[in-house]
Amino acid sequence: MKMTRRLALAATLALPLAAPAMAQTQITIQHPLPLNSHYGAGATALKESFERASAGRYSVVIQRNDNEREAIESVQIGTIECVITSTGPVGNFVPETRNLDVPFLFRDTAHARGVLDSEIGQTMLGRFSARGLAGVVWMENGFRHLTNSRREVNTPADVRGLKVRTMENQVHMRAFSTLGALPTPMAFSELVPALQQGTVDGQENPIPVIVANNLNQVQRFLTLTGHVYSPAILICNPAMLARLSAADRAAFLEAAKAAAAANRARVTADEQSGVAELRRRGMTVVTQVDSAAFQQALAAAFTEYERTLDGALLRRIRAWQ
Numbered sequence: 001m002k003m004t005r006r007l008a009l010a011a012t013l014a015l016p017l018a019a020p021a022m023a024q025t026q027i028t029i030q031h032p033l034p035l036n037s038h039y040g041a042g043a044t045a046l047k048e049s050f051e052r053a054s055a056g057r058y059s060v061v062i063q064r065n066d067n068e069r070e071a072i073e074s075v076q077i078g079t080i081e082c083v084i085t086s087t088g089p090v091g092n093f094v095p096e097t098r099n100l101d102v103p104f105l106f107r108d109t110a111h112a113r114g115v116l117d118s119e120i121g122q123t124m125l126g127r128f129s130a131r132g133l134a135g136v137v138w139m140e141n142g143f144r145h146l147t148n149s150r151r152e153v154n155t156p157a158d159v160r161g162l163k164v165r166t167m168e169n170q171v172h173m174r175a176f177s178t179l180g181a182l183p184t185p186m187a188f189s190e191l192v193p194a195l196q197q198g199t200v201d202g203q204e205n206p207i208p209v210i211v212a213n214n215l216n217q218v219q220r221f222l223t224l225t226g227h228v229y230s231p232a233i234l235i236c237n238p239a240m241l242a243r244l245s246a247a248d249r250a251a252f253l254e255a256a257k258a259a260a261a262a263n264r265a266r267v268t269a270d271e272q273s274g275v276a277e278l279r280r281r282g283m284t285v286v287t288q289v290d291s292a293a294f295q296q297a298l299a300a301a302f303t304e305y306e307r308t309l310d311g312a313l314l315r316r317i318r319a320w321q
């Protein structure tokens, strides 16, 4: 009788009757782009892989936060578990990563991915722990290109006088000031309003970001400068990783590798289809760019990087085969 009443009560309140509900631990990953993007592809692959491997004991929640610096700080203090971010603001946390932000450092995508996957990139991931962060895996955005609302940029001289939003990254800012532009650093969250209001004339981002974020709506001209490779990185809270069992941690790292693979595959696909897509959306695209002329125009910045960054590391990266 008593039992029956309890069952009835449980049914009314929709309480679980059988074994106590499995406790599910939530892992939140923030990233600055729409889900339909190369970051979203990476985050989704991680979610699917880790939730499957942990048989549902973990749920991975993907959130958008287009202020990368704030998201990294949240990971540091542990209010969220992970972030996928460009290296834009990362040098302010882990200064060594600034070496990767040097313009024209990588010859092509294979060179960049190869270096990041090599001992050079892996050593740099290890540097994050001294800053209360765990660098888990390298991902990417692709090579950055210049867009603006004023004019077709064909030569370095055309960049002079343009107000260009850069990331909060002193290496990039130095490059644009050397070209005679007026670099204006701001978070990604401020970019579209700044372009709409004309606070800045232009910005620079890889094709996958321009496509995913519809920057064609606020920018008319695109020049395929490919002036710098833009790595991304999955950063997590070290205490969260330490709390995982050894088996779960191994599964999480596998999931992170799956995330990097999905992210890179999507970047490759977006770079193949993106220029045609942006033309279809109305952008004027300059594809013939004299890369040597841009590199020459940056000579003074290169001299400064050799001095202020790790010159030996830069040479090792350039020589990497």
Ligand code: EAX
Pocket (backbone or CB within 6 Å): 032, 068, 085, 086, 088, 141, 167, 187, 188, 204, 205, 206, 209, 230
């Ligand atoms: O990480 O801020 C930027 O321009 C980044 O490239 C973008 O947020 C993707």
